[in-house]
Amino acid sequence: MPSTRYVLLAGAAATALLATACSGAGAGGSSGGGKSINVLMVGNPQMEDIAKLTKSTFTKDTGIKVNFTVLPENELRDKVTQDIATQAGQYDVATIGAYEVPIWTKNGWLHELGSYADKDTAFDKADLLKPMVQSLSGSDGKLYALPFYGESSFLMYNKDVMKAKGVTVPEHPTWQQIADIAAEVDGAEPGMRGICLRGLAGWGELGAPLTSMVNTFGGTWFTKDWKAQVNSPAFKKATNFYVDLVRKHGEAGAAQSGFTECLNAMSQKKVAMWYDATSAAGSLEDPSASKIAGHVGYAYAPTVKTKSSGWLWSWAWAMPKTTKNADAASKFMLWASSKKYEKLVGDKLGWARVPAGKRASTYEVPEYQKAAGSFGDITLKSIEGADPADPGVQPRPTVGVQYVAIPEFQDLGTKVTQEISAAIAGKTSVDKALDDGQKLAEAVAKNYQK
Incomplete structure (x- = not known):
């Protein structure tokens, strides 16, 4: 992932981002009249589905x-930050x-969306899961993004492979148990590896599963009083474990x-296990795209020192303050997040592919219960069990399970994971990667220690 510059209130950082944004090409400004909107979104399966369904349904009706x-996730993060933070106004809606x-609302970059949801009785805002509402609200308690789908993280595994090898995966595994199982099933079928773990640099790519592992190993990016901990024993132990595995x-x-x-590797039987987002289950259970549909087992996120370790995330629709098509944009977002x-x-596509994890009612639909019987309950419990305020073994200076909720983390997390990705590739050592990362984290920490 290219280094992502996040706009800080500091002038130097803002200037750097502005220069980056001005040099890039965009999708063009929004059309007038509110009859055409530009939507920027991450290239996950659920987004690919809505791109296919919109013209024949939403556009036809409205x-x-x-x-x-x-765009791929790393590119999406760069582009959306550039567009919204610099007030470029190229997009009316973006997935964030x-x-x-919480950071962008403080800067006044986003439209408040709760009032739009309140006016649309069919939307049923009260049906949204509480963790999703809380995570997408500003400090004023107002909703600034509408969840498209929500997720935590868990372990997915090929039940046929486990059965053939005589392996039982615990419902609540430890990371050591998962490492032992990965060794046992590695090579169970020709060309099959034991596990898939993200190695692609990026605070939201490699950084997500790695940080959830750091938490449960007893580590943290920063202590409550803003002391950097990137090369601390617990952070180092978790990272070595991840890289070695x-x-x-x-x-x-x-x-x-x-x-x-990793989704492709798991669905095409190239790996026996995968630790990642709960939202991946719908794709793994889709027989038109997955060779293991109906043969996937699910277990809670592996732990070491904590009771749980699943992350909390939602890809959600947000509307930049710069849009000139607020009415049309809000109609699209309400429809995209609706029952x-x-x-x-x-x-149209199968109930396993529903963008779930955001509404309580989804888990009461008989068709969804049947399609998601193997993963629906564990997904919901993982989302409800995630604790962004207390995800580890020590107090934190701010919220976040798989990230640190400060503007600088987008750049810090990306740079540190670039070094760890290099360690996975054998180009550097974990010790050097974390020692370099510690220096970067200490520089960030100074801004808050004051």
């Missing part, structure tokens, strides 16, 4: 044309997450593997 720009919302039993080309690559849209996906 007359509003939706121009989608779909729990990390961005993926180097010994992980997927081929691990240093370039993110969510999308009606979930039913559309269920009827």
Whole structure:
């Protein structure tokens, strides 16, 4: 992932981002009249689905044309930050997450969306899961993004492989148990590796599963009083464990593997296990895209010192203050996060592919219960069990399970994971990567120690 510059109030950082944004090409300004909107979104399966369904449904019903720009996660984060933070105004809607919302609302970059949801009785805002609402609200308690889907993290495994090897995966495994199982099933089928773990640099790629592992190993990026801990014993132990596991039993080309690559590896029977987002289950259970549909087992996120370790995230629709098409944009977002849209996906594409994890009612739909019988309950419990305020063994200076909720983390997390990805590729050592990362973290910490 390219180094992502996040706008700080400090002039130097703001100037750097502005220069980056001005040099890039965009999708063009929004069309006038509110009949055409530009939507920037991450290229995950759920977003690919909505891009296919919109024209024949939403556009047909409303007359509003939706121009989608779909990018890989790392590129999306760069582009959306550039557009919204610099007030470029190229997009009317963008997918962002729990990390961005509280920071960007303080800067006045986003439209408040709760009032739009309140006016649409069919939307049923009260049905949204409480963790999603809390994570997408500003300090004023207002909702600034509408969840498209929500997720935690868990372990996914090939039940046929485990059965053939006589291996039982615990419902609540430890990381050592997972490492032992990965060694046991490595090579169980020709070309199959034991586990897939993200190795692609990026605070939201490699950084997400790694930080959740650091938490449960007893580590943290910063102590409550802002002392950097990147090369502390617990952080180092977790990172060595992660890197060793993926180097010994992980997927081929691990240093370039993110969510999308691991999804493909798991669904095509190239790996026996995968620790990642709960939202991946719908794709793994889709027989049109997965060779292991109906043969996947699920277990809670592995732990060491904590009772749970699953992260909390939502890809959500946000509306920049710069849009000139607020009415049309809000109509699209309300539709995209509605019960009606979930039913559309269920009827057209299969109920396992519904963008779930955001509404309580989803888990009461008989068709969804049947399609998601193997993963629905564990997904919901993982989301409800995630604790962004207390994800580890020590007090934290701010919230976040798989990230640190400060503007500087986007750059810090990316730079540190670039070095760790290099360690996975065998180009550097974990010790050097973390020692270099410690210096970067200490520089960030000074801003808050004052």
